[in-house]
Amino acid sequence: MKRGKVWLAVAGLVIDENGKWLVVKKKYSGLKGMWSLPAGFVNAGEAVDDAVMREVREETGLHTSVKGIVGVRSGVIQNDVSDNMLIFLLECKETYSIQIEEKELWEVAWKSPHELLEDEKTSVMVHEMIEQLAVQNILSPKEGIDPGDQFAYTKYTLFL
Numbered sequence: 001m002k003r004g005k006v007w008l009a010v011a012g013l014v015i016d017e018n019g020k021w022l023v024v025k026k027k028y029s030g031l032k033g034m035w036s037l038p039a040g041f042v043n044a045g046e047a048v049d050d051a052v053m054r055e056v057r058e059e060t061g062l063h064t065s066v067k068g069i070v071g072v073r074s075g076v077i078q079n080d081v082s083d084n085m086l087i088f089l090l091e092c093k094e095t096y097s098i099q100i101e102e103k104e105l106w107e108v109a110w111k112s113p114h115e116l117l118e119d120e121k122t123s124v125m126v127h128e129m130i131e132q133l134a135v136q137n138i139l140s141p142k143e144g145i146d147p148g149d150q151f152a153y154t155k156y157t158l159f160l
Helices: 048-060 113-118 124-131
Strands: 006-014 021-026 039-041 064-077 081-092 105-111
Touching: 006 021, 006 048, 006 064, 021 048, 021 113, 039 048, 048 064, 048 081, 048 105, 064 124, 105 113, 113 124
Parallel strands: 006 081
Antiparallel strands: 006 039, 021 105, 064 081
């Protein structure tokens, strides 16, 4: 899919009942072989909250629901491409039966924040999220808001 020069991606932070984080090791990209959050790009016609649940399901088989947004990552690649990511806190909707997407991932695991901080193969973003206690400030979804017919939204959610 052609993304143009403005990218919008999502990542999902899933924390189990023991405080362990769901992390993946990708087979490609700058995060190849590193522990990172399940993530991917938003598709045309897709809302960001739907995209993050889809990405987590595609990569791990887990069905989740959105609790809120815990962060935003934004950068510019080679003074040319705007690379933006919304980081969501998700909750598992079922038992933890992981089904790894073997075309994209080497591994999927539940790891404690301490284990991730000690592992040199943990991404910088995950390190920073742990150190900043990212799950303390959550922007929660507010649905059922009508911005007016003039916009023709088929889905509208504010995160506040």
